[in-house]
Amino acid sequence: MVTRAPLTLRIRPMTVADIPAVQEIERVSFPVPWPAYAFRQELETNRLARYLVVRAGPRIVAYGGIWMMVDEAHVTSFAVAPAWRRHGVGMRLxxxxxxxxxxxxxxxxxxxxxxxxxxxxxxxxxxxxxPVGIRPRYYSDNGEDALIMTTDRLDDPAMAARIARIRVALAPGAPEGEAEADDEPDADGEVAG
Ligand SMILES: CC(C)(COP(=O)(O)OP(=O)(O)OC[C@H]1O[C@@H](n2cnc3c(N)ncnc32)[C@H](O)[C@@H]1OP(=O)(O)O)[C@@H](O)C(=O)NCCC(=O)NCCS
Structure with missing residues (x-):
């Protein structure tokens, strides 16, 4: 196996230029993917929307977004490229x-x-x-129910402590869930050694 230089995961706001890569992840992640124009609209005209991408080297490996609805941040989309799953990318995002x-x-x-x-x-x-509720038959492709989930207040001490623990666990050099991916995963999704 070829040894490559370590890759650092970087997270930054999504731009229109990212849409093809984002849409490729979307396509393999969801039965009814958002079309490219929906992402474009989100970036260009939805003032409530904020989207982030995770990059490993030059490659976009995950993306997610929120809508700011008064004091609630509603997560609208969230996906990690299949080969990069189970490596803590979703947690970082x-x-x-x-x-x-x-x-x-x-x-x-x-x-x-x-x-x-x-x-x-x-x-x-x-x-x-x-879980705080169910939207029955919410998904049009198979009639599956949606589970509505919400966090406690972010400034609640227990919630703030939870986020702080996650941050420590994901920090560079942490024993588990290091912030750096050693290399790109192979076809089985394993990080190459
Ligand atoms: C859900 C998803 C975003 C998880 O991303 P990820 O990068 O693999 O997640 P992480 O590696 O950060 O995993 C964090 C934790 O989530 C849980 N988890 C993630 N994938 C899991 C799986 N396949 N089965 C069970 N638990 C899982 C585990 O608790 C995991 O921690 P661990 O690896 O220490 O056990 C990814 O599977 C995905 O993109 N799925 C398709 C799109 C999707 O369903 N998006 C959500 C729409 S609401």
């Missing part, structure tokens, strides 16, 4: 969205997730999202 939401004055984070999406629900659970 959610941390960045939480930081952005706080910066913009949000008190809580909310989202909808397919009831059967165990991977996403597990990740959201680690961030303190709790």
């Amino acid at each position: 959610m941390l960045a969205l939480a930081d952005l939401a706080l910066e913009l004055g949000a008190s809580v984070l909310t989202l909808e997730v397919r009831l059967g999406n165990e991977a996403a629900r597990a990740l959201y659970g680690r961030f303190g999202f709790r």
Whole structure:
């Protein structure tokens, strides 16, 4: 196996130039992907929307966004490229969205997730999202219910402590979930050694 230089994950606001790469991840992640024009509209005309991309080297490996609805930051989209899953990229991205939401004055984070999406629900659970309701047959492709999840107030001491613990765990040099990916994952999604 070829050894490559370590790659650092970087998170920055999404731009229109990122849309093709974002849409490719969207296409392989969701049964009803957003079309490119929807992302363009979000970036160019939706003043409530903020989107981030995660880059590993030159490649976009994840993206996510929020809508600022008064004091709620509603997570509208969130996905990691399949080959990069289970490497903490999703955790880093959610941390960045939480930081952005706080910066913009949000008190809580909310989202909808397919009831059967165990991977996403597990990740959201680690961030303190709790189920608060169901939107029956919300997803048009298969009639699946949406679970509505929300966090406690971000300034609640327990919630702030949770975010602080996640931040420490993801910090460079932390024993688990280091901030640097050693290399790009191989086809099985493993980080190459
Ligand atoms: C859900 C998703 C974003 C997770 O991204 P990820 O980068 O793999 O997540 P992480 O590696 O940061 O995982 C964080 C935690 O989430 C949970 N998790 C992630 N993937 C999981 C899976 N397949 N099964 C069970 N738990 C999972 C685990 O608790 C994990 O921690 P661990 O690896 O220490 O056990 C990714 O699977 C994805 O893009 N899925 C398709 C799109 C999607 O469903 N988006 C959410 C729409 S609401």
